[in-house]
Amino acid sequence: MNNLLSRLFGRARKGSGATAKDRLRFVLQHDRINLPPERMEEMKREILAVIVKYLVVDKERVEIDLEQRDRSHSKLTAEIPVAIHTATTANRAEEKNVVAAKGAGANGANNGADTEDEAEDASAEAEEAETPKAIEDEKSDQGDQGDSAEDEKSKPG
Amino acid sequence: MGGKVVTISSGKGGVGKTTATANLGISLASLGKRVVVIDADIGLRNLDVIMGLENRIVYDLVDIVEGRSKLRQAMIKHKKFADLFLIPAAQTRDKMAVSPDDMVNLTDELREDFDYILIDSPAGIERGFRNALEPADEVLIVTNPEVSAVRDADRIIGLIEAADKGPGKLIINRLKTDMVKKGEMLSSDDVFDILGLAIIGIIPEDELVLSASNSGIPVTLNLQSKAGMAFNNVARRVIGEDVPFMNLDANPGILQRLVGLLNGR
Ligand SMILES: Nc1ncnc2c1ncn2[C@@H]1O[C@H](COP(=O)(O)OP(=O)(O)OP(=O)(O)O)[C@@H](O)[C@H]1O
Ligand SMILES: [Mg+2]
Numbered sequence: 359m360n361n362l363l364s365r366l367f368g369r370a371r372k373g374s375g376a377t378a379k380d381r382l383r384f385v386l387q388h389d390r391i392n393l394p395p396e397r398m399e400e401m402k403r404e405i406l407a408v409i410v411k412y413l414v415v416d417k418e419r420v421e422i423d424l425e426q427r428d429r430s431h432s433k434l435t436a437e438i439p440v441a442i443h444t445a446t447t448a449n450r451a452e453e454k455n456v457v458a459a460k461g462a463g464a465n466g467a468n469n470g471a472d473t474e475d476e477a478e479d480a481s482a483e484a485e486e487a488e489t490p491k492a493i494e495d496e497k498s499d500q501g502d503q504g505d506s507a508e509d510e511k512s513k514p515g
Numbered sequence: 516m517g518g519k520v521v522t523i524s525s526g527k528g529g530v531g532k533t534t535a536t537a538n539l540g541i542s543l544a545s546l547g548k549r550v551v552v553i554d555a556d557i558g559l560r561n562l563d564v565i566m567g568l569e570n571r572i573v574y575d576l577v578d579i580v581e582g583r584s585k586l587r588q589a590m591i592k593h594k595k596f597a598d599l600f601l602i603p604a605a606q607t608r609d610k611m612a613v614s615p616d617d618m619v620n621l622t623d624e625l626r627e628d629f630d631y632i633l634i635d636s637p638a639g640i641e642r643g644f645r646n647a648l649e650p651a652d653e654v655l656i657v658t659n660p661e662v663s664a665v666r667d668a669d670r671i672i673g674l675i676e677a678a679d680k681g682p683g684k685l686i687i688n689r690l691k692t693d694m695v696k697k698g699e700m701l702s703s704d705d706v707f708d709i710l711g712l713a714i715i716g717i718i719p720e721d722e723l724v725l726s727a728s729n730s731g732i733p734v735t736l737n738l739q740s741k742a743g744m745a746f747n748n749v750a751r752r753v754i755g756e757d758v759p760f761m762n763l764d765a766n767p768g769i770l771q772r773l774v775g776l777l778n779g780r
Contacts, residue, residue, distance in 0.1 A: 373698025378662050379705045386669050386709065405548060428711050
């Protein structure tokens with residue numbers, strides 16, 4: 359719909375239309391999973407706090423993100439680089455069956471190499487989460503459609 | 516099951532639901548369809564004035580539901596189209612006077628004799644919206660290319676899908692092509708990217724819409740109006756025609772623009 363010119367020049371000097379789009383993307387991402395931005399940050403901190411109890415994590419490179427394919431399919435992805443020390447670290451990880459066990463567990467046990475600080479990217483993808491569609495307004499109604507909030511949202515938008 | 520129930524909804528208020536309903540009603544009627552438009556915005560009746568039928572009202576939606584009026588008695592026939600009728604909202608009652616089941620019963624009766632039953636939904640996500648949604652076969656979501664309107668549209672789209680009435684279709688109203696070109700307004704593509712719903716109409720901002728509501732003659736009857744043409748295209752898409760989207764920025768050609776400049780515009 360945009361012509362080429364406005365596309366070429368529109369990029370460099372970002373108009374408020376583009377800002378609107380970015381802001382909408384952000385706000386809808388949180389609206390759709392009913393989790394405000396600050397709570398999401400809190401959750402990330404908690405997730406990390408659990409993981410560091412079991413693994414040595416390269417905190418600088420941790421990425422926990424929410425991906426959204428469409429309104430009803432959101433996916434939480436975590437990229438958590440784990441430092442590999444010795445077999446002890448690996449065993450502990452295996453034992454506890456930690457989320458990011460892939461990198462540490464497998465490598466540590468198999469090659470048994472003492473590559474001291476080689477960081478391995480263990481990525482953990484949380485199960486595809488159906489977006490909870492809270493229907494708060496049902497309270498005021500007599501609840502005619504309220505039940506359908508949790509089911510059958512598999513069809514694409 | 517006969518006629519089709521099309522609900523016009525939005526979430527946010529004031530984006531153009533009533534304007535869209537009136538114009539679609541007129542356009543569908545002019546395409547030879549038998550049409551009833553229902554004002555479901557109880558307490559804030561408006562569709563009657565937009566259609567220029569305000570002085571013919573005797574009974575309203577609540578009168579029908581509460582048995583004071585027969586369905587036919589409360590239906591107001593349009594001046595120009597013999598097969599276009601309005602069921603007005605009650606002005607002095609609130610939305611709880613009608614239930615979603617009432618709306619289903621009412622529209623089931625209308626389906627027998629009409630091709631399209633259009634329901635003008637109130638703003639919001641509460642009872643009035645539920646009333647308008649419950650009987651719908653198809654939902655058209657009106658939004659403006661603007662952050663709050665799109666956000667509210669997203670919310671309503673979620674509720675429509677949760678009620679198994681989705682996916683709706685989008686009408687993007689009040690698009691200002693010149694602002695989009697300057698990058699100062701969301702384009703229809705942007706809105707599509709964000710909401711992910713098929714677009715059934717793109718309606719330009721048009722001063723003639725105000726003139727139309729002043730006179731009670733919906734803008735689609737004004738052949739000079741781009742918004743009117745765009746609404747007419749929506750109606751044709753509703754009945755299943757494959758109508759290309761009109762080029763909204765074709766208006767001032769370079770020559771015209773030069774003339775405009777010379778004239779100091
Ligand atoms: N394409 C347009 N160009 C210019 N003005 C418009 C356009 N569409 C709607 N309007 C104006 O916007 C205002 C709101 O329109 P309308 O009453 O149809 O909205 P609504 O969604 O029904 O509002 P409510 O939520 O209060 O029922 C009116 O003044 C109308 O004239
Ligand atoms: Mg209205």
